Amino acid sequence: MNEQVDVDVVVVGLGPGGEYVAGSLAEAGLDVVGVEAELVGGECPYWGCVPSKMMIRAANLVAETCRAPALAGPATVRPDWSRVADRIRREATDDWNDQVAAERLEAKGGRLVRGIGRLAGERRVTVGDRTFEARRGVVLATGGRPRIPPVEGLAQTPYWTNRDVMAAKELPGSLTVLGGGAVGVELAQVFARFGCRVTVVEGQDRLLSQEEPEAGELAADALRADGVTVLTGVRARQVTYEGGGFGVHVDGEVLRAERLLVATGRYADLGALGVETVGLDPAARAVPTDGRMRAADGLWAVGDITGRGAFTHVSMYQAQITVRDILGQPGPEADYRALPRVTFTDPEIAAVGVTERQARERGLRIRTSLVRLSSSTRGWIHGPGGEGFLKLVEDADRGVLIGATSAGPAGGELLYGLNVAVHAEVPVDRLRHMIYTYPTFHRAVEPALAALA
Ligand SMILES: Cc1cc2nc3c(=O)[nH]c(=O)nc-3n(C[C@H](O)[C@H](O)[C@H](O)COP(=O)(O)OP(=O)(O)OC[C@H]3O[C@@H](n4cnc5c(N)ncnc54)[C@H](O)[C@@H]3O)c2cc1C
Numbered sequence: 001m002n003e004q005v006d007v008d009v010v011v012v013g014l015g016p017g018g019e020y021v022a023g024s025l026a027e028a029g030l031d032v033v034g035v036e037a038e039l040v041g042g043e044c045p046y047w048g049c050v051p052s053k054m055m056i057r058a059a060n061l062v063a064e065t066c067r068a069p070a071l072a073g074p075a076t077v078r079p080d081w082s083r084v085a086d087r088i089r090r091e092a093t094d095d096w097n098d099q100v101a102a103e104r105l106e107a108k109g110g111r112l113v114r115g116i117g118r119l120a121g122e123r124r125v126t127v128g129d130r131t132f133e134a135r136r137g138v139v140l141a142t143g144g145r146p147r148i149p150p151v152e153g154l155a156q157t158p159y160w161t162n163r164d165v166m167a168a169k170e171l172p173g174s175l176t177v178l179g180g181g182a183v184g185v186e187l188a189q190v191f192a193r194f195g196c197r198v199t200v201v202e203g204q205d206r207l208l209s210q211e212e213p214e215a216g217e218l219a220a221d222a223l224r225a226d227g228v229t230v231l232t233g234v235r236a237r238q239v240t241y242e243g244g245g246f247g248v249h250v251d252g253e254v255l256r257a258e259r260l261l262v263a264t265g266r267y268a269d270l271g272a273l274g275v276e277t278v279g280l281d282p283a284a285r286a287v288p289t290d291g292r293m294r295a296a297d298g299l300w301a302v303g304d305i306t307g308r309g310a311f312t313h314v315s316m317y318q319a320q321i322t323v324r325d326i327l328g329q330p331g332p333e334a335d336y337r338a339l340p341r342v343t344f345t346d347p348e349i350a351a352v353g354v355t356e357r358q359a360r361e362r363g364l365r366i367r368t369s370l371v372r373l374s375s376s377t378r379g380w381i382h383g384p385g386g387e388g389f390l391k392l393v394e395d396a397d398r399g400v401l402i403g404a405t406s407a408g409p410a411g412g413e414l415l416y417g418l419n420v421a422v423h424a425e426v427p428v429d430r431l432r433h434m435i436y437t438y439p440t441f442h443r444a445v446e447p448a449l450a451a452l453a
């Protein structure tokens with residue numbers, strides 16, 4: 001029997017963005033239904049950011065311990081994956097149980113509906129045999145799923161995605177990673193540091209191909225130092241699985257490994273969401289939104305499906321704007337000029353705003369600079385593990401930074417000051433006359449500003 005329910009707002013997908021929108025609107029007194037097909041909290045806490053960063057914390061401890069003999073004295077560590085797997089089960093995911101998150105939403109007054117939501121026209125969502133009519137509107141926050149490339153044979157093999165990795169209780173002896181983006185490089189380093197033999201296969205000419213070339217080079221150097229084989233500009237032609245092992249056929253060679261991780265990006269399946277019923281293109285890569293996150297009349301979209309950067313902080317930022325818009329509260333529109341991102345390799349590779357290449361493609365007159373951390377006092381003091389650099393991109397006509405990359409130990413933390421500079425358009429001349437603490441990594445900003453040319 002088809003049941004019809006009238007509510008104020010329906011939020012489809014309760015990842016970081018959707019959960020925030022649903023909870024905030026419910027707290028504000030609206031009648032909110034949150035629809036979730038899997039776990040309240042989404043990809044980030046259960047299969048993404050949080051478990052992967054727990055792995056990275058452990059892997060970095062292994063690496064730091066290995067650096068100790070040179071600087072401090074004998075130290076040994078016997079990497080034990082079971083501690084990582086246990087911590088992910090107990091502390092991060094509650095064994096992939098979302099009861100706490102579900103109760104948190106309900107405590108705020110939201111109603112949780114489990115199932116697959118689908119648009120069925122303006123302000124209307126169906127979940128199974130129930131139809132929800134949303135007086136104010138619908139918020140789409142359904143994220144994405146792994147994009148599996150059409151490589152011959154691949155679909156027939158038991159390849160891993162990020163989900164299998166986060167649940168792995170045991171480490172394979174060897175791993176091939178298809179894709180050298182954020183997922184690929186972070187996890188390749190983790191596995192190598194725990195003693196797994198890892199090969200990364202990246203189709204583009206360098207790792208982290210969306211970032212500065214120097215970032216990709218540094219990531220490759222770091223991975224190779226950890227024993228990872230890094231192949232760039234290489235495409236998989238065929239994948240086989242026999243005798244409990246994978247064969248990845250690349251030009252003239254077969255890469256054999258116990259496991260294969262596919263980390264070749266993510267996509268939003270808009271066709272499955274019924275977006276055509278509100279006049280949107282189901283074949284599009286993302287839902288286009290305006291500055292208030294509106295996608296159509298009575299429809300908002302937040303998070304990965306908007307295609308503005310697949311990061312939890314983007315989803316949360318857009319969620320805040322959406323909540324303000326629905327509640328009729330004032331506030332600035334979405335602005336992605338100072339979009340920050342951090343790849344949590346060791347060294348961390350962090351960036352904000354545009355790369356040099358993106359700035360040139362926009363026809364801007366720019367000045368750039370690059371300073372190696374090894375030439376800074378702190379980089380030299382740090383010694384092993386202190387590799388990194390700062391790269392700045394200045395809009396020469398306006399005299400403000402429009403892009404920066406900070407790679408090195410705590411590169412993501414160091415990014416903060418540069419993030420403020422890009423976001424607030426602090427004149428470079430003012431930044432040049434600031435006092436930079438000695439001897440920090442961020443003090444390298446001073447010579448980098450002086451070197452802009
Ligand atoms: C391995 C890995 C590591 C990552 N690390 C980081 C990091 O360190 N920092 C960072 O900022 N980002 C990181 N990310 C990216 C981050 O996880 C995503 O950008 C973020 O989770 C996107 O949030 P979202 O709000 O779009 O929703 P998602 O987290 O994608 O969740 C969407 C939810 O919608 C549900 N859903 C989908 N379709 C429907 C439907 N039809 N009906 C009902 N429910 C539906 C899904 O079940 C899911 O729960 C990482 C990603 C991965 C894979």
Ligand SMILES: NC(=O)c1ccc[n+]([C@@H]2O[C@H](COP(=O)([O-])OP(=O)(O)OC[C@H]3O[C@@H](n4cnc5c(N)ncnc54)[C@H](O)[C@@H]3O)[C@@H](O)[C@H]2O)c1
Nearest residue numbers: 149179180181182183184201202203263264265310342343
């Ligand atoms: N630290 C973080 O913030 C973090 C960490 C992990 C993931 N994420 C987000 O999750 C999303 C997914 O990450 P991802 O690494 O899967 O995607 P990605 O788009 O960042 O990287 C995918 C890589 O795979 C390569 N590739 C695609 N097809 C290939 C093929 N057939 N053979 C070889 N290489 C191929 C691409 O050239 C690209 O370099 C990203 O958008 C990222 O923003 C963020």
